[in-house]
Amino acid sequence: MYFKQMLDERCGCASYLVASRQSREAAIIDPAVDTQQYQALLAERNFRLRYVIDTHVHADHVSGARALRDKFGAALCLHQSVQATYPFRPLSDGEELELGQLRLRVLHTPGHRAELISILIVNPPRSPEPSMVLTGDSLLVGDVGRPDFGGGDPAAQYESLTRLLRLPDWVAVFPGHFEGPCGKGMCGRPSTTIGFERLYNPLARQERGQFVSTLTDGVPARPLNMTAIEATNRGLADMPWAMLTTSPQVPEVDIEALERRPPDALLIDVREPGEYAHGHVPGAINLPQADLASRLNEVPRDRPVLLLCERGVRSYRAAQFLMQMGAERVVSVRGGTAAWRAAGKPLALGDTRIEKSLVTESAWTHAGGSCS
Numbered sequence: 001m002y003f004k005q006m007l008d009e010r011c012g013c014a015s016y017l018v019a020s021r022q023s024r025e026a027a028i029i030d031p032a033v034d035t036q037q038y039q040a041l042l043a044e045r046n047f048r049l050r051y052v053i054d055t056h057v058h059a060d061h062v063s064g065a066r067a068l069r070d071k072f073g074a075a076l077c078l079h080q081s082v083q084a085t086y087p088f089r090p091l092s093d094g095e096e097l098e099l100g101q102l103r104l105r106v107l108h109t110p111g112h113r114a115e116l117i118s119i120l121i122v123n124p125p126r127s128p129e130p131s132m133v134l135t136g137d138s139l140l141v142g143d144v145g146r147p148d149f150g151g152g153d154p155a156a157q158y159e160s161l162t163r164l165l166r167l168p169d170w171v172a173v174f175p176g177h178f179e180g181p182c183g184k185g186m187c188g189r190p191s192t193t194i195g196f197e198r199l200y201n202p203l204a205r206q207e208r209g210q211f212v213s214t215l216t217d218g219v220p221a222r223p224l225n226m227t228a229i230e231a232t233n234r235g236l237a238d239m240p241w242a243m244l245t246t247s248p249q250v251p252e253v254d255i256e257a258l259e260r261r262p263p264d265a266l267l268i269d270v271r272e273p274g275e276y277a278h279g280h281v282p283g284a285i286n287l288p289q290a291d292l293a294s295r296l297n298e299v300p301r302d303r304p305v306l307l308l309c310e311r312g313v314r315s316y317r318a319a320q321f322l323m324q325m326g327a328e329r330v331v332s333v334r335g336g337t338a339a340w341r342a343a344g345k346p347l348a349l350g351d352t353r354i355e356k357s358l359v360t361e362s363a364w365t366h367a368g369g370s371c372s
């Protein structure tokens with residue numbers, strides 16, 4: 001057997017190459033959009049790519065699965081419930097994929113998203129029991145995948161976690177993320193074991209009600225450009241440029257400059273609709289960071305643009321993305337709406353029928369770029 005974990009520092013994602021050294025067949029799980037690294041490894045090791053598997057439709061990074069399928073003629077595999085515009089091999093719970101002497105056993109572990117699967121790796125000549133499990137964004141190291149990315153369900157996540165933690169202690173856990181917006185309390189280690197998580201994952205000993213409220217309180221905002229990235233991964237759009245891949249220096253202004261902004265400046269609040277509705281700087285329009293790439297035509301190029309969020313983290317990333325797209329007159333408001341509020345300045349209300357978002361500002365609520 002051959003196994004390699006590949007970590008993408010930009011988005012906190014992990015992808016995997018598993019192969020049989022007997023048959024030279026390989027599978028790649030959750031590939032990043034940059035497929036060169038896998039191509040090089042396949043060539044170097046003389047492996048033949050048989051399967052490309054996405055554990056779920058990713059909302060925070062563009063998948064390289066279809067590019068690998070096209071390049072190598074591999075079977076592209078997703079859970080049978082995925083709605084995509086392109087053909088794929090549908091997988092169901094309990095199914096096994098043969099990879100030489102190895103068996104890749106599918107476990108349906110919904111919660112982060114309804115279609116999420118984990119992959120148990122069994123090497124029968126060594127043991128009838130699995131030795132490792134690739135958990136996508138179901139079980140993370142010290143955490144579980146957040147359930148609010150569309151179609152997710154915290155109660156289902158509870159069931160999936162319970163199911164995974166019934167695996168033997170020794171099973172090594174390799175998650176789809178070691179950092180990033182898909183969880184909110186990841187440890188940062190790139191792997192763990194079932195036994196360790198059963199004992200020390202803070203969510204593992206919570207009963208269902210407490211688990212659900214832990215998962216739904218204080219979540220990070222939806223990732224930068226999530227709408228465009230998810231649509232691209234479903235085949236509904238072709239926007240791989242929606243990933244933030246650069247780290248330009250963004251000019252920042254304080255709330256005094258915000259108050260004195262030129263009359264033709266456009267003020268964009270990139271927070272979630274529920275945050276905006278319950279108090280925003282007067283004159284700001286709402287364009288959530290999750291929708292920025294898909295609504296890029298609403299951002300003018302011929303006027304100054306000020307970006308604003310709760311504390312200045314999301315607006316900085318959003319401004320970096322606009323600069324990556326060639327915008328020149330973009331600034332981020334340091335301290336954000338919180339600084340405006342703290343200075344006792346007036347706030348406007350929007351449609352307060354929209355439920356208030358319980359969002360926590362986080363450096364990781366984005367789809368790439370480096371953390372400051």
Ligand SMILES: [Fe+2]
Binds near residue numbers: 060112137
């Ligand atoms: Fe995810």
